[in-house]
Amino acid sequence: MASVTQVAGTHSHSTQSAIDSQPQNQVHSAFSRAGGRGGSRGLHGQEGARGGNRRGGRGNRGNRPDGAPNQRARRLSSSANPSAPPMPSPPGLGGEGSFGARLTKDAETKEGQERKEQDGTEDGVEAEVCFICASPVVHNSVAPCNHRTCHICALRLRALYKTRACAHCRTEAKFVIFTDDATKRYEDFVEADFQETDEVLGIKYEQKEIYSDTILLLRYNCPDESCDIACRGWPDLHRHVRSLHHKVLCDLCTRNKKVFTHEHELFTQQDLKKHEKFGDDHPGAVDQSGFKGHPECGFCRQRFYGDDELYTHCRDKHEKCHICDRRNPARQQQYYVDYDSLEQHFRKDHFLCADQECMDKKFVVFESEMDLKAHQLEAHPNGLTKDARRDARRVDISAFDYRTPHQDNRGGRRDREGRDGRGRGRGRDPNTEALPPSTAQPLRRDELAYQRQMAIQSVPSATARTFGGQLTSTDAYAARPTGRNQDTVTAPSNHTTTNSSFPAIDNLHLDSVTNTAADSPQFTAPVAPQEQARRLQHSSVMDRASTMLKYDQTKISDFRGSVSSYRTSTVTASQLIDSFFPLFDVPSADLGKLVKELADIYENEAKRNGLLKAWNDWRAINEDYPSLPGPSGVLPGSSAAAAGSGGHRVLKLKSSTAQSSRSAVSKQGSWGKSTAANPFPSIPTSSAKRAGAGRVGATPWVAPSSSSRPSPASPRPVSIPSPSGKPNGSAAVDAFPALPAAAKPNTMMMGLTRGTVRWDDGRGNNNLANPWGAASGGSGSTAPAAPAADVDREADMGRKKGKGNKKQTLYKFG
Amino acid sequence: MATAQRRITKEYADIQKKPLDGMRISLPSEADIHQWQILIDGPRGSPYEGGVFNLHLSLPTEYPFKPPTLSFKTKIYHPNVTNDDKGSMCLGMLRADEWKPSSKVEAVLSFAQGLLLEPQPDDAVEGGIAREYKENKKEFVKNAKAWTKQYAKK
Numbered sequence: 007m008a009s010v011t012q013v014a015g016t017h018s019h020s021t022q023s024a025i026d027s028q029p030q031n032q033v034h035s036a037f038s039r040a041g042g043r044g045g046s047r048g049l050h051g052q053e054g055a056r057g058g059n060r061r062g063g064r065g066n067r068g069n070r071p072d073g074a075p076n077q078r079a080r081r082l083s084s085s086a087n088p089s090a091p092p093m094p095s096p097p098g099l100g101g102e103g104s105f106g107a108r109l110t111k112d113a114e115t116k117e118g119q120e121r122k123e124q125d126g127t128e129d130g131v132e133a134e135v136c137f138i139c140a141s142p143v144v145h146n147s148v149a150p151c152n153h154r155t156c157h158i159c160a161l162r163l164r165a166l167y168k169t170r171a172c173a174h175c176r177t178e179a180k181f182v183i184f185t186d187d188a189t190k191r192y193e194d195f196v197e198a199d200f201q202e203t204d205e206v207l208g209i210k211y212e213q214k215e216i217y218s219d220t221i222l223l224l225r226y227n228c229p230d231e232s233c234d235i236a237c238r239g240w241p242d243l244h245r246h247v248r249s250l251h252h253k254v255l256c257d258l259c260t261r262n263k264k265v266f267t268h269e270h271e272l273f274t275q276q277d278l279k280k281h282e283k284f285g286d287d288h289p290g291a292v293d294q295s296g297f298k299g300h301p302e303c304g305f306c307r308q309r310f311y312g313d314d315e316l317y318t319h320c321r322d323k324h325e326k327c328h329i330c331d332r333r334n335p336a337r338q339q340q341y342y343v344d345y346d347s348l349e350q351h352f353r354k355d356h357f358l359c360a361d362q363e364c365m366d367k368k369f370v371v372f373e374s375e376m377d378l379k380a381h382q383l384e385a386h387p388n389g390l391t392k393d394a395r396r397d398a399r400r401v402d403i404s405a406f407d408y409r410t411p412h413q414d415n416r417g418g419r420r421d422r423e424g425r426d427g428r429g430r431g432r433g434r435d436p437n438t439e440a441l442p443p444s445t446a447q448p449l450r451r452d453e454l455a456y457q458r459q460m461a462i463q464s465v466p467s468a469t470a471r472t473f474g475g476q477l478t479s480t481d482a483y484a485a486r487p488t489g490r491n492q493d494t495v496t497a498p499s500n501h502t503t504t505n506s507s508f509p510a511i512d513n514l515h516l517d518s519v520t521n522t523a524a525d526s527p528q529f530t531a532p533v534a535p536q537e538q539a540r541r542l543q544h545s546s547v548m549d550r551a552s553t554m555l556k557y558d559q560t561k562i563s564d565f566r567g568s569v570s571s572y573r574t575s576t577v578t579a580s581q582l583i584d585s586f587f588p589l590f591d592v593p594s595a596d597l598g599k600l601v602k603e604l605a606d607i608y609e610n611e612a613k614r615n616g617l618l619k620a621w622n623d624w625r626a627i628n629e630d631y632p633s634l635p636g637p638s639g640v641l642p643g644s645s646a647a648a649a650g651s652g653g654h655r656v657l658k659l660k661s662s663t664a665q666s667s668r669s670a671v672s673k674q675g676s677w678g679k680s681t682a683a684n685p686f687p688s689i690p691t692s693s694a695k696r697a698g699a700g701r702v703g704a705t706p707w708v709a710p711s712s713s714s715r716p717s718p719a720s721p722r723p724v725s726i727p728s729p730s731g732k733p734n735g736s737a738a739v740d741a742f743p744a745l746p747a748a749a750k751p752n753t754m755m756m757g758l759t760r761g762t763v764r765w766d767d768g769r770g771n772n773n774l775a776n777p778w779g780a781a782s783g784g785s786g787s788t789a790p791a792a793p794a795a796d797v798d799r800e801a802d803m804g805r806k807k808g809k810g811n812k813k814q815t816l817y818k819f820g
Numbered sequence: 821m822a823t824a825q826r827r828i829t830k831e832y833a834d835i836q837k838k839p840l841d842g843m844r845i846s847l848p849s850e851a852d853i854h855q856w857q858i859l860i861d862g863p864r865g866s867p868y869e870g871g872v873f874n875l876h877l878s879l880p881t882e883y884p885f886k887p888p889t890l891s892f893k894t895k896i897y898h899p900n901v902t903n904d905d906k907g908s909m910c911l912g913m914l915r916a917d918e919w920k921p922s923s924k925v926e927a928v929l930s931f932a933q934g935l936l937l938e939p940q941p942d943d944a945v946e947g948g949i950a951r952e953y954k955e956n957k958k959e960f961v962k963n964a965k966a967w968t969k970q971y972a973k974k
Binding site: 135137138139153159167173174264297 | 826827
């Protein structure tokens with residue numbers, strides 16, 4: 007028994023990993039023996055198998071000399087078989103009496119022969135075949151449910167598949183009995199019947215012989231048919247087959263395939279490759295396996311045992327788009343290599359929340375803009391975080407237009423809809439659509455609040471305004487202007503103001519104003535020369551200015567001073583405008599209104615026009631350059647007014663940028679300088695000078711921009727640079743017009759938005775900008791108009807506005 | 821795996837020896853015994869009567885320890901068959917956790933045939949069709965017949 011115990015110990019080890027301790031070489035013999043044994047019982051059909059009944063079987067297995075008659079009887083009386091057939095005598099059959107002997111090859115051979123003989127004698131009878139594997143039964147495995155299989159199938163299930171369920175009825179069994187008694191029922195066995203017990207596998211062996219056969223199966227037997235080596239473990243086996251047989255094992259198979267060691271296949275290196283790639287199905291061959299190769303992960307270039315393993319890998323290591331999956335559950339599984347690439351997809355095809363927190367959280371993405379908006383209202387009532395705003399520039403949010411949906415509904419933005427439709431995304435071909443420059447200008451909360459207030463307060467266009475104001479912060483508007491420019495161009499018709507840039511903010515007002523801007527001559531007419539009228543206007547202007555200045559007396563007086571300085575020609579129009587920026591922390595659209603009203607006050611047409619022009623120039627520069635041409639045609643190149651829509655967007659974006667830059671950067675300082683310095687005309691130059699290269703660049707754009715689409719493109723280039731740094735570099739780039747083609751609007755937008763420089767540039771532009779002036783006037787006006795429009799258009803802006811919009815939107819909502 | 825090979829071969833031989841009513845089984849490729857083609861006649865009395873359905877049975881390398889998969893190559897209006905290009909059939913016994921190595925292809929096919937006669941809407945893969953089957957059987961029969969006529973013509 008001692009020896010037995012030892013063996014048992016070994017066995018358990020072996021089951022778990024390697025049977026390394028057994029020096030014997032008999033693996034083969036065991037199998038051959040198995041093969042040779044002609045089990046005599048044929049189980050026909052499940053039923054037969056189930057009750058443990060055997061039909062036509064001959065109960066006799068070589069080792070049970072005394073069994074035959076009894077077995078038969080038992081078989082017939084399948085139920086309780088009280089007959090306690092004499093316990094099978096220990097395997098004492100010919101020569102194999104001792105365990106030790108069995109281990110040797112000789113013993114096996116003997117056994118095999120013996121069996122064969124027996125088989126021969128019983129040839130006439132149908133051999134007993136395992137119901138599961140259709141192979142002759144060597145030893146029986148009996149489960150508590152009295153279902154039988156061959157011991158190999160039982161061992162396979164227990165040791166390889168790790169299941170203790172009965173192959174027939176799935177009943178779990180802690181122990182099964184391996185026996186050579188073909189009919190004895192499970193409950194008829196008593197502990198004393200078992201020579202060996204394997205607690206790990208849950209097998210009780212009625213005979214040592216069976217035990218040793220079982221152990222043999224579990225060893226690291228060399229798969230080579232002519233080799234009877236049993237190795238100590240996988241490494242040992244790998245080494246063995248390589249050195250001795252010059253072959254290899256498939257690593258994936260050895261790790262995953264649920265077969266006994268000797269059942270694995272040996273490959274040459276070439277065959278292994280074929281095996282991995284195509285499988286080793288041998289059409290028509292007897293040993294065809296139906297195996298089609300190990301699937302490979304396209305990202306990792308790593309192969310997996312099967313589809314399930316590959317699936318698990320992809321699930322754990324790669325990413326899937328849940329939105330696409332939900333939309334089309336039937337489609338083939340599509341993965342992204344990592345979250346970054348998935349995020350790009352989100353940006354491109356869905357609506358990703360740009361908030362930094364959400365970006366960190368990941369997967370904050372929505373199927374529709376509405377959903378995104380809802381999320382933003384709920385989760386970011388105060389707008390995006392600073393970080394998000396900052397990042398917004400970098401990221402191509404342009405693709406996302408948060409507002410778009412909304413706006414679309416509102417205003418005539420058909421053009422845009424078509425364009426922005428769904429796919430705003432970074433990935434789009436820039437040339438395809440005009441980029442909607444992201445308008446977003448991140449405002450501080452206080453700024454936002456203020457602007458909002460302003461918007462509400464701003465009288466005239468109360469209705470329109472309110473809405474706009476609420477929706478977007480002033481900044482937002484500013485941002486939009488850019489967009490608007492384009493819009494204007496495109497959809498001028500929609501807004502009365504088409505040409506007028508400024509008024510935009512108050513939609514209604516804008517129109518008039520805008521028009522004015524567009525046609526400076528016209529302006530004159532509207533102006534009331536009379537003193538009284540002038541006074542009224544004056545007071546109205548002051549009211550507005552006061553509101554915008556939050557009734558800050560100091561600022562108000564500064565404002566007055568500036569205005570009178572201009573009147574007295576102490577300062578130029580552009581300087582005047584530059585001086586406003588430090589004072590007014592409001593969206594450019596709002597400022598535009600003020601400027602327009604202010605312009606009306608001046609009886610001197612030259613002054614009035616000069617101021618408007620300066621404003622338009624500024625606007626043109628700051629809010630997206632050329633694109634703005636929205637003024638349609640105003641700009642030189644702008645002939646393509648239609649294209650303009652794109653330009654609008656750009657403008658808006660830029661403007662937004664500008665504003666942001668303003669606030670961000672030294673609003674004041676820069677301005678002053680910029681004004682003076684900026685010779686817009688030479689855009690390039692200006693860009694160089696200005697920190698806000700972006701803006702500068704923008705100027706050039708103006709012209710191009712007029713052709714709506716092109717301009718958008720141009721903006722992109724600019725924006726791109728800006729994202730990284732700030733606008734400076736971009737300015738140079740901008741130079742220009744050429745840009746139009748360029749396209750990543752979003753990026754550009756972002757950059758632009760932020761760049762303080764731009765503002766400066768803008769100013770400079772104003773001065774220089776005359777070209778713009780005319781054009782810009784238009785554009786400028788557009789821009790203003792844009793604000794109002796922006797709100798509506800935001801949606802349109804879609805991509806262009808991208809981040810800016812988003813932000814704005816957020817704010818507004820907030 | 822020799823086990824699968826032997827078992828499948830045996831089952832195929834048995835089934836050819838004793839064919840199932842209303843079914844004709846063949847191997848699309850003599851070279852691959854893991855892929856079976858089955859032509860099932862729409863059972864009499866079912867809305868599928870008169871049609872012939874082409875099914876594909878795929879036996880895994882680990883058969884019988886892993887279940888085979890059964891799919892309809894012929895479009896069929898049935899709550900238990902997916903209405904896509906896969907035509908996967910939902911059979912409880914084919915699920916990995918319910919599969920028994922003792923189950924034979926013959927049983928699987930018989931079960932599939934039974935499903936044609938008696939769909940199991942509670943175990944459906946096509947919810948809409950299942951609902952229709954339960955709530956508006958007339959309509960279901962009409963649709964199933966129409967599809968049979970359209971797709972499963974002899």
